[in-house]
Amino acid sequence: MPGVAVLPVSLGAIVKSIELPYHRGLHRFAVFTACATLALIVAGALVTSNDAGLSVPDWPTSFGSFYKMPQMVGGIKYEHSHRMVAEFIGLLTIILAVWTWRVEKRRWLRVLGLAALATVITQGILGGLTVLLFLPAPISSAHAAVAQTFFCIAVAIAVFTGRRWVQEQPRAEFDHRRPALFTLTLLSIFVLYVQLILGAMFRHHGLSWWPHVINAAVVAFVLAWTAVRAISVYPEVDAVRRPAIAMLGLMVAQLCLGFLAFITRVMWGRDAAQPELPMVVSTVVHVAVGALLLATTVVLAIQVWRYVPVAFEERVPGTDQKPVAA
Numbered sequence: 363m364p365g366v367a368v369l370p371v372s373l374g375a376i377v378k379s380i381e382l383p384y385h386r387g388l389h390r391f392a393v394f395t396a397c398a399t400l401a402l403i404v405a406g407a408l409v410t411s412n413d414a415g416l417s418v419p420d421w422p423t424s425f426g427s428f429y430k431m432p433q434m435v436g437g438i439k440y441e442h443s444h445r446m447v448a449e450f451i452g453l454l455t456i457i458l459a460v461w462t463w464r465v466e467k468r469r470w471l472r473v474l475g476l477a478a479l480a481t482v483i484t485q486g487i488l489g490g491l492t493v494l495l496f497l498p499a500p501i502s503s504a505h506a507a508v509a510q511t512f513f514c515i516a517v518a519i520a521v522f523t524g525r526r527w528v529q530e531q532p533r534a535e536f537d538h539r540r541p542a543l544f545t546l547t548l549l550s551i552f553v554l555y556v557q558l559i560l561g562a563m564f565r566h567h568g569l570s571w572w573p574h575v576i577n578a579a580v581v582a583f584v585l586a587w588t589a590v591r592a593i594s595v596y597p598e599v600d601a602v603r604r605p606a607i608a609m610l611g612l613m614v615a616q617l618c619l620g621f622l623a624f625i626t627r628v629m630w631g632r633d634a635a636q637p638e639l640p641m642v643v644s645t646v647v648h649v650a651v652g653a654l655l656l657a658t659t660v661v662l663a664i665q666v667w668r669y670v671p672v673a674f675e676e677r678v679p680g681t682d683q684k685p686v687a688a
């Protein structure tokens with residue numbers, strides 16, 4: 363580009379290595395918390411798909427008790443198991459936040475640990491509220507959306523505490539294209555959130571199915587654009603290429619699962635007297651793969667931000683040179 367000087371510096375050099383210790387135990391614990399959260403999302407989706415949301419009618423107690431195990435029959439086995447797994451995740455999150463606070467040097471990561479704790483508390487309250495208010499669509503949908511947000515935070519903490527993130531000096535390559543790849547990843551996260559809310563509103567009887575299905579085309583377009591850009595322009599940056607390929611694969615799987623969910627829920631399920639197994643399986647897997655897709659896209663955005671940051675061009679007053687700063 364004429365008149366444009368690219369500063370021969372990498373982000374790593376600018377930030378000049380501040381030696382960070384790698385805490386293997388903390389990282390493994392964060393990975394475990396993230397995996398357990400995915401299991402909790404499956405447990406929650408089983409509650410909704412089996413129409414078991416009100417089988418335990420009270421909260422914060424279960425049939426009047428904090429500790430007594432109810433008879434695990436009918437919908438109660440889904441609803442009560444979901445509550446127990448949720449309490450376990452709450453405990454893991456408290457440990458994660460305290461541990462991060464004690465050993466972590468990066469202040470923003472300590473704050474992220476606290477944000478995870480605040481999110482899980484909000485999620486528990488939303489779960490309780492949706493029971494007490496007889497499952498209103500906006501609250502059940504908010505509960506579905508915050509669940510995936512919490513999962514993304516847990517996955518992000520696992521990435522930030524990883525050995526590679528802590529010990530590697532990233533060689534940043536500035537991105538001069540417009541829209542920048544980072545912008546595309548943010549747009550992908552945005553359209554996925556819209557898709558999640560439209561899907562949840564339909565699943566909880568607050569909206570028809572067609573806005574979700576129409577927006578699936580938007581999601582497919584934006585995510586394919588983002589993945590193709592990442593894979594074709596930065597094939598040598600592993601940290602970017604890998605989540606981009608995973609995102610593309612998960613998106614294709616999710617579109618297929620969406621059609622299955624549609625057939626079993628909308629076409630076959632219309633007159634079903636009770637939840638049928640094919641509907642339960644396809645909708646639960648559709649929810650779980652949706653969560654994995656969102657989290658993978660968040661990881662892609664984080665890695666793009668680190669390895670291929672946006673280059674900003676700025677005119678220096680009094681010269682005809684346009685240096686590039688990032």
Ligand code: HEM
Nearest residue numbers: 403406407409410415448451485486489490497502506509
């Ligand atoms: C860490 C905390 C929690 C997470 C991550 C979580 C996650 C989820 C997820 C993913 C769903 C399925 C949403 C859907 O399929 O649309 C769900 C449903 C549900 N959760 Fe939770 N949950 C948590 C805590 C709780 C708590 C403490 C309660 C207390 C009662 C609760 C009650 C429910 C109910 C009743 C449903 C079914 C809602 C419906 O069918 O409308 N959840 N949860």
Ligand code: HEM
Nearest residue numbers: 506557558561562565578581616620621623624627645652
């Ligand atoms: C990549 C695109 C897609 C994504 C990310 C996605 C995501 C989701 C999510 C996250 C939910 C559940 C929300 C919750 O937790 O409550 C959902 C529900 C649903 N989606 Fe999708 N979806 C996609 C494409 C599709 C397509 C193409 C179809 C149909 C042709 C579809 C049909 C459905 C149906 C029927 C439900 C509700 C299931 C139920 O009522 O139990 N989805 N989707």
